[in-house]
Amino acid sequence: MKNQGISRRQFLHGASAGAAMAGVAGSRARASAGIVLSEAGNSSSFAQHFSSPAAGLVDMNTLRSLHVWDGHCHMEGFEGRTPGERMENMLRYADRMGVEGMSVFLGMQFNFHAGAAAMRKQNDEVMEAVKHARGRAVGYAFMDPDYLEACLDEINRCVRDGPLVGLKFEFDTPALANSPPLDRLMERAGELQAVVMHHTYIKTTGNMVGESTPVELAELARRHPAVRIICGHTGATWELGIPPLRRVKNVYADLSGSDPTSGFTEMAVRELGAERITFGSDIGGRSFASQLAKVMGADIPPSALPLIMGENLRRLLRPICQAKGVQL
Amino acid sequence: MIDVNVSLFRWPFRRLAGDEPAELVRNLRQKGVTQAWAGSFEALLHRDVSGVNARLAEACRRHGPGFLVPFGALNPKQPDWQEDLRRCAEVHQMPGIRLHPNYHGYTLDDPVVAELLALTARHKLRVEIALAMEDERTQYAFMRIPPVDPTPLLDLLPRLPHLRLALINAGYQGVHSTEHIPELAKTGNIYFDIARIEGIGGVARLVERTSPRRVLFGSHYPFFYFESAFLKMREAALPEEQTRAILEGNARRLLTGGE
Numbered sequence: 405m406k407n408q409g410i411s412r413r414q415f416l417h418g419a420s421a422g423a424a425m426a427g428v429a430g431s432r433a434r435a436s437a438g439i440v441l442s443e444a445g446n447s448s449s450f451a452q453h454f455s456s457p458a459a460g461l462v463d464m465n466t467l468r469s470l471h472v473w474d475g476h477c478h479m480e481g482f483e484g485r486t487p488g489e490r491m492e493n494m495l496r497y498a499d500r501m502g503v504e505g506m507s508v509f510l511g512m513q514f515n516f517h518a519g520a521a522a523m524r525k526q527n528d529e530v531m532e533a534v535k536h537a538r539g540r541a542v543g544y545a546f547m548d549p550d551y552l553e554a555c556l557d558e559i560n561r562c563v564r565d566g567p568l569v570g571l572k573f574e575f576d577t578p579a580l581a582n583s584p585p586l587d588r589l590m591e592r593a594g595e596l597q598a599v600v601m602h603h604t605y606i607k608t609t610g611n612m613v614g615e616s617t618p619v620e621l622a623e624l625a626r627r628h629p630a631v632r633i634i635c636g637h638t639g640a641t642w643e644l645g646i647p648p649l650r651r652v653k654n655v656y657a658d659l660s661g662s663d664p665t666s667g668f669t670e671m672a673v674r675e676l677g678a679e680r681i682t683f684g685s686d687i688g689g690r691s692f693a694s695q696l697a698k699v700m701g702a703d704i705p706p707s708a709l710p711l712i713m714g715e716n717l718r719r720l721l722r723p724i725c726q727a728k729g730v731q732l
Numbered sequence: 733m734i735d736v737n738v739s740l741f742r743w744p745f746r747r748l749a750g751d752e753p754a755e756l757v758r759n760l761r762q763k764g765v766t767q768a769w770a771g772s773f774e775a776l777l778h779r780d781v782s783g784v785n786a787r788l789a790e791a792c793r794r795h796g797p798g799f800l801v802p803f804g805a806l807n808p809k810q811p812d813w814q815e816d817l818r819r820c821a822e823v824h825q826m827p828g829i830r831l832h833p834n835y836h837g838y839t840l841d842d843p844v845v846a847e848l849l850a851l852t853a854r855h856k857l858r859v860e861i862a863l864a865m866e867d868e869r870t871q872y873a874f875m876r877i878p879p880v881d882p883t884p885l886l887d888l889l890p891r892l893p894h895l896r897l898a899l900i901n902a903g904y905q906g907v908h909s910t911e912h913i914p915e916l917a918k919t920g921n922i923y924f925d926i927a928r929i930e931g932i933g934g935v936a937r938l939v940e941r942t943s944p945r946r947v948l949f950g951s952h953y954p955f956f957y958f959e960s961a962f963l964k965m966r967e968a969a970l971p972e973e974q975t976r977a978i979l980e981g982n983a984r985r986l987l988t989g990g991e
Contacts (some may be wrong), residue, residue, distance in 0.1 A: 462959055481932055497932055501967055558806075580850050607869040608876055609906070641870040643746075663928070664960040666748045666953075688932040693963035694956075701957030703749055 454719045462700045467502025473714040473732075474498070474685050474692070475634060476601065476660035477506040477541075479533055480514055481688020487512060487533035494533075495689070501692040505732065507684075508533055509544040509572035509601065517577050520554035527562050529680075534567055539731065542721060544570030546602055548650060549585045550577055569724045570599035577614030582623035589630040600633045601658070606641040616660040618655075622648040625655045632720045634682055637661040643666045646675050653680075656716065660684030663677070664694045669702035669712070678708035682717045734983035735760065735768045735961075736860070737900045737925050737950030739789055740800075743773050749761055749956030752797040761799070763958055765941050768800055769860070769983075771830035775805030776865065781816050781890055789824040801987075803830040803860055808844040809837055815850065821855040826903040828858030830900075832865070834877045841884035846891070853894040858986060860898045864928065865955065869906045879905040883912055889919035895985055896922040900950050903938070905928035917942035923986055925950025926978070935968035935978075948983050 484490035490512060496504060511526030523546055530543040545562040547555045562568040571593055576583060581602055591601050604618045605611060618639045619721065625633045633655050640662040641644020649655045657672050657680060672681050685695035699712050718732045725732055738760065742751050750756040751773075757952035760768050772788045775781070785804040804820035806813055806829045820826045829852060833840060840861075852859050864879040871877060881901060889895065902910040902924050916922055925948040926935050938949055951961040965975060 412946055427849060462963060501963070606871070608871045608873050609869050664957045666867070666957050667746055667956060691932055691934050691964060691967055691969040694930060694960040695958035697957040697963055700958035728955065730880065
């Protein structure tokens with residue numbers, strides 16, 4: 405097993421080393437309050453603390469050893485005039501942050517409910533980007549169920565006959581994820597063994613029209629137990645988003661696209677098990693950094709790390725990738 | 733490494749790893765932090781501000797002398813807030829205060845804000861304004877607190893040349909971003925922390941939009957996983973001098989009053 409030996413102790417060792425390297429600046433106490441206002445001190449090791457690939461809290465060797473696959477990536481937010489240029493920039497940041505591979509979906513500009521042509525254009529861009537990924541990215545086809553027949557055509561064009569390995573749903577206007585039109589698309593996903601990623605959010609401020617929550621997605625998943633479905637963002641309001649997934653075993657929790665609030669990953673591991681959680685970032689609207697922190701900062705068993713960071717996603721993708729001859 | 737944005741005690745809606753002061757200090761030290769500027773989660777909802785500040789000062793003294801730097805709470809919409817301010821400065825010897833305008837029900841164009849900021853400058857207190865504590869979209873349904881709009885500061889700051897101000901938790905506000913960061917950066921002694929700066933390479937973009945001298949390392953720990961801020965610095969891949977400034981130099985300058 406390639407990820408043997410990864411433990412939280414390694415991370416803490418890195419942290420302790422960081423603390424030692426950081427040094428303690430000279431200081432003067434503020435009278436009896438015991439408050440220290442730092443003054444100039446010898447802190448020459450600071451930059452090393454961050455720039456050295458082997459140093460720091462979450463050292464690069466550890467991240468690389470986890471073979472991190474990011475299950476939720478977009479081209480939007482990156483510089484580049486073409487999908488190929490965008491992919492180059494995505495890989496540049498991925499290298500910097502120890503991310504080995506990515507699942508990519510939606511176009512260079514998000515364009516929802518804009519007709520079948522807009523859907524096709526975005527899928528074309530994803531297919532083009534994946535070509536430039538040197539085996540480090542897979543793509544999913546965007547599905548806008550408002551255009552059901554066009555979706556079925558896109559599945560044939562991009563997944564059955566093309567290189568894409570999954571389906572991505574955003575807002576299912578005017579219906580939600582549990583609405584009947586999605587059944588036909590799930591059936592096709594099942595036939596092709598395509599992975600389904602479906603956006604969900606639970607917004608205190610009110611969901612958008614057609615914006616599903618994990619509750620609707622869980623309903624859909626129950627009707628299609630053989631389809632592997634990833635619950636995008638796990639509703640973001642994760643204390644409410646995790647419970648609906650507990651008893652629906654073909655649904656996986658995606659950690660992406662919300663603030664790095666402490667406790668998210670711990671609750672997901674506790675309630676779902678580490679085997680049902682996939683790391684995702686939602687770049688470029690989010691950073692790799694804040695989203696990696698959800699896993700690397702979590703108090704979870706060491707054995708959970710490689711699963712969440714990549715093994716689970718690769719396991720989900722393996723059947724369709726093997727059928728297509730794509731190596732993960 | 734100076735973390736300008738940590739909070740002590742209990743978040744009202746969730747238990748957090750690190751919400752006991754001793755545990756917080758231990759965790760931060762382990763992560764390489766050498767000093768942490770601490771506000772209090774109690775400041776958000778408690779009306780007894782004086783008690784909040786006394787507990788904050790005591791916890792900092794007991795659990796992190798020389799490490800935890802207390803930033804007291806102040807609610808200028810409550811009676812006799814001026815006395816709370818005086819106690820922060822003179823009794824507790826705090827170097828600064830942390831404001832939560834959205835939790836306390838006022839906006840930055842309220843006349844009391846100008847009065848408060850002028851008074852803090854006279855007491856040589858630094859001011860942190862927390863623009864948000866959490867994404868409005870994921871808040872408790874009966875406790876919706878929109879982020880603070882910093883726009884009025886564009887008019888206020890030129891009139892307060894001695895003010896030492898940091899906006900913490902600026903940046904990602906749900907689907908929106910904090911507006912006017914570049915314009916605010918030009919107004920004088922204002923700083924921005926990185927805790928809620930988002931997007932790929934977000935910290936590098938913040939530096940471009942402001943100045944490497946105006947960005948502070950803040951984690952919003954323990955509400956956020958500390959590693960988020962730490963990894964953002966790696967993702968930014970800034971030159972060594974800028975990294976050093978953000979990790980410590982800028983905070984030190986803000987605290988010691990240098991320009």
